[in-house]
Amino acid sequence: MKTPSFRKSADDRGFRLGTGLFAFLVVLLVAGIFWELYRTSHLSIEKFGFRFWTGKIWDPVSGEFGALPFIWGTLYSSLLAMLISTPIALGIAIFLSELSPKVLRTPLAFLTELLAAIPSIVYGLWGVFVLVPIVRQLQVHTPEWMRKIPLFSGPPLGVGMLAAALILAVMVIPFTSSVAREVLKAVPSTQREAAYALGATRWEAILAALRFGRTGIIGAIILGFGRAVGETMAVTMVIGNNPQVSASLFKPQYTMAAVIANEFTEAADDLYLSALIEIGLVLFVITLVINGLSRLLIWSVTRQIKVKAPRALAPTLPAAPEAAA
Numbered sequence: 001m002k003t004p005s006f007r008k009s010a011d012d013r014g015f016r017l018g019t020g021l022f023a024f025l026v027v028l029l030v031a032g033i034f035w036e037l038y039r040t041s042h043l044s045i046e047k048f049g050f051r052f053w054t055g056k057i058w059d060p061v062s063g064e065f066g067a068l069p070f071i072w073g074t075l076y077s078s079l080l081a082m083l084i085s086t087p088i089a090l091g092i093a094i095f096l097s098e099l100s101p102k103v104l105r106t107p108l109a110f111l112t113e114l115l116a117a118i119p120s121i122v123y124g125l126w127g128v129f130v131l132v133p134i135v136r137q138l139q140v141h142t143p144e145w146m147r148k149i150p151l152f153s154g155p156p157l158g159v160g161m162l163a164a165a166l167i168l169a170v171m172v173i174p175f176t177s178s179v180a181r182e183v184l185k186a187v188p189s190t191q192r193e194a195a196y197a198l199g200a201t202r203w204e205a206i207l208a209a210l211r212f213g214r215t216g217i218i219g220a221i222i223l224g225f226g227r228a229v230g231e232t233m234a235v236t237m238v239i240g241n242n243p244q245v246s247a248s249l250f251k252p253q254y255t256m257a258a259v260i261a262n263e264f265t266e267a268a269d270d271l272y273l274s275a276l277i278e279i280g281l282v283l284f285v286i287t288l289v290i291n292g293l294s295r296l297l298i299w300s301v302t303r304q305i306k307v308k309a310p311r312a313l314a315p316t317l318p319a320a321p322e323a324a325a
Contacts, residue, residue, distance in 0.1 A: 034284065041278035043271055052278060058243040060263075065275035067282055069243035073253040074283070077161060077235065078228035080249075081168035086221055089173045093180035093220075098206050109181070116174035124237035127167040132158035132238055135166070139250050154250030157240065162249040164239035168231055172224035179223055183216030184209055222294040229287060232257040256283040 038045070044052060048065065055066020096109055136158030146152045154160060187209045195205035210217065240252020241262060256279050267273035 034281075037277060037281040037284055041274050041281050044274035044278040047271065048275075052275070053282065056243075056245055058259075060266075060268075060272050063269075063271055065271075067256070067275075067279050069245050070254050070256040070259050070279060071282065071286070072245045073161070073239065073243075074229060074255040074257070074286070076247075076253070077164045077168055077239065077255060078225055080161070080165035081172060081228045082221065082225050084165060085169035085173045085176060085224060088169075089176035089220075089224065090180055090217070092173070092177040093184055094206060094210075096177075097181050097184040098202075098209070109178075112174050113178055114174075115170070116178070120171070120231065120233040123167055123171055124234040127163060127234060127238040131166055132163055134158075135160070135163045135250075138162075150247050151249060154246075154248045154252075156250070157252065159238055159240040160248070160250045160252050161239065161246075164235045164253075164255075165249075167234050167238055168228045171231060171234065172227050175227050176220045176224035179220035180217050183213040183220065186216070187213045219294070222291070225294075226287065226290065229290065230257060230283075232261050236261055256280075 044065065048055065052065060052067055053071070054068055055064070056068050057064045057066050058069065059065075092108075092112060096105055096112070100108060136156055139154070139156035139158070142152055191209055191212050192205045195208045200208065235255055236258040239255060239258060241254050241258060242252035243254045243259070244251065246253060260276055260280055260283075264273075264276055267276055
């Protein structure tokens with residue numbers, strides 16, 4: 001009787017050790033990527049230090065490099081894309097999970113997820129030939145008094161921050177909506193039934209489901225934001241590729257991924273190449289910080305959520321007849 005128990009315990013330890021090794025390999029891979037980026041960008045780090053993060057000048061001829069325009073362009077375009085895409089993605093998720101007829105649910109879900117399979121270069125071509133002319137016409141027809149506002153200033157070129165944000169919004173919609181839809185599908189049906197039993201309307205029951213699954217929905221939004229931060233080709237083709245820090249929606253700007261893709265093969269000296277690799281290091285660090293903050297946010301939200309249905313539903317439901325009386 002002792003032999004099977006001993007064998008089972010040994011198998012458990014071996015399985016735990018094997019899976020722990022795989023998990024450690026992930027940590028080792030991240031650390032290896034960071035070390036290689038740091039090692040190959042050491043020349044730029046030694047010369048510029050933290051000034052590289054805050055410098056606005058990018059001049060390979062004079063050997064002066066600053067990454068602030070690229071950091072600004074990456075974060076600005078990604079945040080604008082999330083502001084545009086999040087309401088649309090949540091609307092798609094709510095319709096497909098709560099309101100859509102069964103005959104339309106599967107085809108619409110398939111078409112939405114198909115957007116994620118379209119190559120980035122195809123989005124870029126669509127942006128150049130369709131989106132950029134639309135943005136250009138929008139700029140041309142912008143009233144003169146609005147053009148004096150820094151947010152709407154800039155030449156009517158079509159390429160710029162707004163075009164990049166719009167194309168990013170289209171690209172992240174399938175990621176955010178698919179995850180949010182799965183989250184809403186995972187909400188127990190008892191949550192909705194409890195809402196209806198308390199006299200809630202269909203919209204109030206949907207709000208209760210959204211409240212119950214808000215942690216997962218936040219994760220879906222963060223997933224879309226991470227997708228937007230790392231996008232390269234489509235943004236490169238429509239953002240204008242001009243390293244400047246501006247709040248304008250119409251001025252051409254630049255992103256970290258775009259400058260690496262455009263100039264890596266043109267790096268003629270070691271300092272230039274090291275500066276480009278340091279931009280990759282900056283992008284890597286920013287990605288880690290964003291994901292770390294998102295995990296902290298989700299953890300803080302999780303602490304506040306009470307799993308019990310009545311307490312979770314109470315703030316969103318109408319008062320019961322007895323309480324109202």
